[in-house]
């Protein structure tokens with residue numbers, strides 16, 4: 001008899017996502033109360049353009065716009081954990097928040113930036129665990145069941161690996177819940193935020209899930225919750241114990257059956273991989289470990305072929321991308337990834353090869369390599385990418401490209417230089 005692997009489903013949610021992305025640009029704001037909301041205002045323009053000779057991370061904290069100076073009807077999209085201590089959070093009006101935490105720094109939303117990081121962290125996940133369902137800009141479900149290591153410590157080991165890979169590549173943190181299904185995983189990812197991992201097994205239902213409010217079940221909104229409360233049902237445990245006939249009377253046969261199953265932690269829904277690819281990649285494991293300098297001709301040829309294959313994949317499927325990444329696995333099984341973002345979307349092998357070479361220059365190459373991979377991320381359907389280029393190609397993006405291309409400081413001749 002063969003034992004089927006336990007179904008292990010993860011829900012991963014980024015911590016204070018928009019705010020954390022802003023802190024990558026403005027690390028001087030780390031630890032401070034920061035809220036993100038509203039469009040760009042004059043104060044934000046002044047901040048960015050105040051002194052063009054200095055980098056964003058050099059802007060003194062004292063120059064940032066504060067919540068106390070805000071007037072208008074904008075709402076908070078998110079707040080750093082330091083700001084949440086004052087009771088401010090998502091969906092609250094900025095003026096109301098200003099009363100609770102006037103000293104918070106207020107930054108405008110920059111969706112393009114959040115989308116970029118969203119694609120990036122998702123590409124890292126699918127590199128490690130390919131069955132991933134997109135749930136929005138900052139959350140995904142991942143099927144750990146068949147992934148090597150996905151069963152270890154109930155999924156904790158793989159969750160830790162993914163957290164680490166995302167942090168090393170982006171500087172962003174996330175929280176992960178691993179459970180027998182999506183329903184429980186979604187609840188579990190909140191248990192230890194931020195930077196948390198929570199593992200829930202079937203036998204934890206009573207202790208970990210039943211004390212929670214019914215609202216924690218994804219699918220029970222404020223209206224259903226109010227009706228449950230009216231019946232004296234506040235916790236998931238109470239919902240589990242409720243008479244099915246009573247629930248059916250108030251919610252109808254379908255919903256009541258679902259409520260009953262959910263309260264017992266039952267959910268069979270599949271992890272749906274998205275139809276829109278986040279990235280495309282090709283990789284090769286070598287027959288014997290290769291050295292970046294001594295085997296550079298062989299490695300250079302493989303590298304070029306991988307770029308050609310990814311380019312062909314992109315062209316065949318009709319996508320273009322602008323974040324070109326390399327993945328290395330060393331003789332000791334460590335993995336390193338490096339990205340290089342170029343000014344314009346591409347599906348061309350030579351452009352990919354050039355950018356991948358730049359990414360590779362920043363990777364440690366002192367050890368023998370077992371595996372080499374090339375990835376193109378930040379994908380758009382080719383038609384959209386072309387339209388975007390026609391409409392918005394600016395001096396700015398051309399400059400970015402030049403800057404990157406002139407950055408070819410040569411050291412030891414590595415295969416990236418071939």
Ligand code: DCP
Nearest residue numbers: 013014015016017018019077078090091138193
């Ligand atoms: N968001 C928004 N408006 C809301 C809620 C969220 O614009 N009412 C945006 C901003 C968040 C992002 O979506 O950064 C992700 O939402 P989350 O609920 O996951 O919140 P955070 O990631 O900010 O914080 P947490 O650490 O609690 O997940």
Ligand code: MG
Nearest residue numbers: 013014015138
């Ligand atoms: Mg989040």
